[in-house]
Amino acid sequence: MNNGCFIYNDTFVHLLNLIYYLIQNHLKPENIKNTLYSPNLLDHVIVLKIEEDSEIIAKIITSMGSFTFRSIYYVFLSSADNKELIIYYLLLNGVKYKEKVLYHRNLKCVEKTINISRYVLHEVHKYKGFLRFKELENHILYAEIEPENDILSMVSHHFQRRLKNEYWIIKDVKRKILSIYDKKKYFFVLEENFSFETTKLSQKEIEIEELWKTFYKTIGILERKNDRCRMNFMPKKYWKYMLEMEEFL
Amino acid sequence: MNLKEKLKILADSAKYDASCSSSGSTRKTRGGLGNVAFSGICHSFASDGRCISLLKILMTNCCIFDCKYCLNRKSNNIKRAVFTPEEVCQITMNFYRRNYIEGLFLSSGIIKSPDYTMELLIKTISLLRKKYHFGGYIHAKAIPGASEKLLKDLGLLVDRLSANVELPTLNGLKLLAPNKSENHVSKIMQYVNINQSKKYVPAGQSTQMIIGATKESDLEIMGKSANLYNDYKLKRVFYSAYISVNKDSLLPVLESPPLKRENRLYQADWLLRFYHFKVNDLLDVKNPNFNILIDPKADWALLHLNEFPKEISKCSYYDLLKIPGIGVKSAKRILSSRRFFKISFDDLKKMGVVLKRAKYFITCNGKYFMNHDYFQKEFIEKNLVLEEKTSLNKVHEQLRFFNE
Known part of the structure; x- marks a missing residue:
């Protein structure tokens, strides 16, 4: 054998x-x-x-x-x-x-x-920072991630403690798995077994996203501009799901 | 003025503060929204490559002071704005829920009086903690000259409290910040240091110095830092390359901010805090400034070449730390591993040693990386300078400091 x-x-x-x-x-x-x-x-x-x-x-x-x-x-x-x-x-x-x-x-x-x-x-740590939630119409927070490794459970563990009084859903786009948190615990569901509307955003969502983009653009110091350094710490693969980076893609 | 416009003005006025860290707090939260992460978390990186972890804003950029180097000085004709406490809370909560930020960094220009300004900060942060039950990280600036009672109240609400030294010597301060008194800043630091606990400013205090606005040498700057670390147990001293935002006969005219110098100071700061170096080891009256071409540790090693090469399999932890290219982590890895096997140059690389720098200063099991005749100052120096030049484009000016 x-x-x-x-x-x-x-x-x-x-x-x-x-x-x-x-x-x-x-x-x-x-x-x-x-x-x-x-x-x-x-x-x-x-x-x-x-x-x-x-x-x-x-x-x-x-x-x-x-x-x-x-x-x-x-x-x-x-x-x-x-x-x-x-x-x-x-x-x-x-x-x-x-x-x-x-x-x-x-x-x-x-x-x-x-x-x-x-x-x-390292990837878990990056996603703790770079993950972005959107608030949907029904006040549920929704985020998409596309990690290389199967870290949805570790990321969920972090947000369970951080956003304990919120309903949230995190989707691993590559593996087609959702992590759903119901204010008590999180559990995993295959995307195909759970359908929900992700395009209808809460009323003030656009306004808040605008505020964040404004802040992002303002906080960088022009005289110190350093694209390479930014890229080192925040590689392009994360940009797709970060609203402040959308326009740079 | 709408909220977006206000945010633009008050983030723009706050951006010159170098402090970004959100680490080191162990504050426990019950209920409410948010917690702190001991290691700190960076949520984005700005176009200048600096990390964004906190919503860094001023309460207001109105100021009764006229510090020459400051964008917000009284005599500047710029747009002014004031946040209401409720507005600050709204933005913070909305950003935090969406995971844009790790928390709030709140500073302020001084309006009416130091006490009045400080009360405004306390009112805002207290609203955030008590009405909105915000459990995330808060870094507040203490206003120099405010009363001790207010210092106490604010410290109980925040994770980190800090006051900026701004200029390393009294002369510099008198020249450029005539309204500020060094005495006020050290009073704050002393008070925070004595009272610091799990409940009061749990993440400790930090400060910032502007580099290149006055004529101080690196020796004076590092001396000041060493004193601050010793006297007040500061967690961090931040160095901020001076950027010419104002025109003033008292200010130097710099084409670009002295970023390389800032980088050298950060490297030396690290050597003080984690590598058991003293300021006098690195600089003296004859050489009061760092070598721009070579980093402070390699520079020190070249001047003390008689202590090298060091044998990896035998030398102590402290000796390992003195070797260029070996950091705290790799030194510990070497210590824990060398009991079990003979470490080769290849193994060192796997342990995270920067071999292209370290190789000139070490032997592995008695062997130098090339013919021992090459162990000469001129040869090593030439190669190190060359190596730094070629990697200059790759290496970022601004280092992000992950561990505190």
């Missing part, structure tokens, strides 16, 4: 269970993929019957520390190729090096885990 491409059922917990099974049985995967994977001719696809047991989380945290666990989770949220394999190799080394595993920066899987998790957190 060695050298196969193992399939997990798309959840993080199941992936961890599968990897632990592989490690315990000394199976070396050639690849690990989710169910959306379309195998090529040379792949030897293996689907194991493995239970999804969330005990595994506590187990990893106890042996490798919560920082390592969080890093692994961020890798899972990323859009990196072969992220499952990176997690496999990290956990494999984690068995050996325990909570010190991330200090072994000369290992390829450690380097990748650190870089990818940093990249994911």
Whole structure:
């Protein structure tokens, strides 16, 4: 059964269970993929019957520390190729090096885990700032984002605390998923299962957007104009959903 | 005058204040709208590349003072406007709900008297906190000369309170800001420092100095900063390159703001706060100004070449911090990793060390990056200057400071 491409059922917990099974049985995967994977001719696809047991989380945290666990989770949220394999190799080394595993920066899987998790957190942080809500007719706040990594849950977590007394909806345009907050908790719905009107804005919306654009234009100091610097901190890919940048696109 | 026009005037008058940070507060909020993020969040970047995190406005740009460098001075013939407290609250709440901003930065020109102005700020912010239950970040400017009672009231409402030193020496202040007294500003700083707590100005205080409007040297500026950090535990000193907004015989005529100098001061400021440097290490009476061609740390290293090259696998944390191209984070990474494996030049790169600068000053497991004969001041200096020049176009003048 060695050298196969193992399939997990798309959840993080199941992936961890599968990897632990592989490690315990000394199976070396050639690849690990989710169910959306379309195998090529040379792949030897293996689907194991493995239970999804969330005990595994506590187990990893106890042996490798919560920082390592969080890093692994961020890798899972990323859009990196072969992220499952990176997690496999990290956990494999984690068995050996325990909570010190991330200090072994000369290992390829450690380097990748650190870089990818940093990249994911960076994107979350950017969206905490760059996300823009519009107020719809019914006073619901609505925002669209297009993140590279699957960070809708992390972004939602932030706005749950910040805008706790508001109804809001955030849409991940790329993944076609909505995060809906009902003043108590947020939950995820596929776009196709939830239709609502996003074009009818609240009465004062245009006026407030105008105020913001005015502020944005005024606050920059002409004598210090620096497009390159702005672009470094706020890359163009974010501009599409930022009303103050629309006219610069 | 409509609200849009007012906002334009009062944001325009506020934009020269360099402070933008929204970090460092741990204030807890219950109910209401908004919270603070300890790391601070930038919500946009302006055309000058500076971060926008707060709605930065003045309550009014009317002023009874006549500070020479200031756009809002009494003798300038410009459009004046005054916000009502309700207007400030409306804009803040509407912007915050839509996630345009992290909070409010409220300053003001001085109308009638310092106390009157300060009361206006308190009234506005208190309305925002109590009627609108705003839980986001607020940075207010304390008005020099206002009473201690008002300083106390305002500090309980905001995350950060600050007063601007503006000019590093008394002479400069007398020359350009005859109505301002240094005494007033240091009184504010002292009061805030003594009373600072989780409830009173939880994010601490900061200040700003204008660079290049008067003749002070970098040594005098850094000396002033060091004193401020020591005496009042300031969180930040901001440096703002002077921009000629007014014509006055007492003011210099500058073609463009001294941005490179401002950059060097920020770099040196960092060295003071996080790298255990002292002002005297970097500057002295013979060399009172920073080298414009090379950054202060590399400049220092070139003058102390006898302490280099340092061995990465052995030298202490403090020694690591002295190496150009190595920052606080990469130094810590080196420390935590070198117990487990032999660090190579390649590994250093992965840890975030800027190798193209650091390589001249280090050895890895006894090895220099090239023939050891090249370890000479002239050679290194030439390469560092060259490197800075080529990256000058890439590097931004204004650094954004993420961590406080």
